[in-house]
Amino acid sequence: NAGVTQTPKFQVLKTGQSMTLQCAQDMNHEYMSWYRQDPGMGLRLIHYSVGAGITDQGEVPNGYNVSRSTTEDFPLRLLSAAPSQTSVYFCASSYSVDRMNTGELFFGEGSRLTVL
Amino acid sequence: AQSVTQLDSHVSVSEGTPVLLRCNYSSSYSPSLFWYVQHPNKGLQLLLKYTSAATLVKGINGFEAEFKKSETSFHLTKPSAHMSDAAEYFCVVSDTGGFKTIFGAGTRLFVKA
Numbered sequence: 001n002a003g004v005t006q007t008p009k010f011q012v013l014k015t016g017q018s019m020t021l022q023c024a025q026d027m028n029h030e031y032m033s034w035y036r037q038d039p040g041m042g043l044r045l046i047h048y049s050v051g052a053g054i055t056d057q058g059e060v061p062n063g064y065n066v067s068r069s070t071t072e073d074f075p076l077r078l079l080s081a082a083p084s085q086t087s088v089y090f091c092a093s094s095y096s097v098d099r100m101n102t103g104e105l106f107f108g109e110g111s112r113l114t115v116l
Numbered sequence: 117a118q119s120v121t122q123l124d125s126h127v128s129v130s131e132g133t134p135v136l137l138r139c140n141y142s143s144s145y146s147p148s149l150f151w152y153v154q155h156p157n158k159g160l161q162l163l164l165k166y167t168s169a170a171t172l173v174k175g176i177n178g179f180e181a182e183f184k185k186s187e188t189s190f191h192l193t194k195p196s197a198h199m200s201d202a203a204e205y206f207c208v209v210s211d212t213g214g215f216k217t218i219f220g221a222g223t224r225l226f227v228k229a
Contacts, residue, residue, distance in 0.1 A: 004159075033217070035219075040125070040221055040222075041221055042120075042206060042219035042220050042221045042222050043160075043206070043219040044219070045216075045217060090159060090160070092160075104150065104162055104165055105152075105160070105162070105217065107159035107160045107161075108159055109158060109159040110157075110158075110159055
């Protein structure tokens with residue numbers, strides 16, 4: 001099993017450019033989420049999804065869009081990048097909500113984004 | 117509303133001495149509590165979790181944590197630090213479904229030889 005796979009690992013953008021961070025999991029997890037990690041602030045939830053076709057906002061959703069067309073994939077889109085979006089982004093997944101979902105998250109290795 | 121406070125941003129110990137990383141939480145219902153570890157330039161890995169079973173939870177690599185409801189604490193301990201324990205540690209609170217997961221700001225552990 002590959003677990004949670006994120007691409008790209010590194011990206012540099014100019015202000016105003018758009019891009020998509022890809023996330024895929026092969027564990028048949030229904031729950032997927034995106035976090036950003038900034039120094040001294042831990043991880044903050046951007047968006048999450050509890051299944052295909054269902055998404056919701058987290059703590060810091062502004063400037064980001066998501067969609068969930070399949071169980072496996074949960075891409076994060078930056079429509080018009082800003083320097084404030086310079087961060088490390090983590091995708092995470094978790095077990096189906098129909099089972100004993102204890103909230104344990106499985107993380108990708110992160111995508112480091114710099115916006116100039 | 118849920119919240120997590122990690123009381124120390126940095127902790128420094130000598131190899132072979134005990135480790136204590138402190139975490140207080142706030143939750144309006146019975147939470148699940150976790151500790152994750154992040155080594156440099158890596159993703160996060162689960163160390164241990166509390167989900168309303170035994171209050172003393174044992175995790176990987178000799179770490180354990182005790183859930184104290186009266187103190188709203190979930191401190192992480194290890195009897196003897198190893199150089200490989202140097203990393204950042206996150207205390208996390210989650211509702212039962214895991215949808216609302218709140219991370220603490222993190223504690224960076226330094227281990228001196």
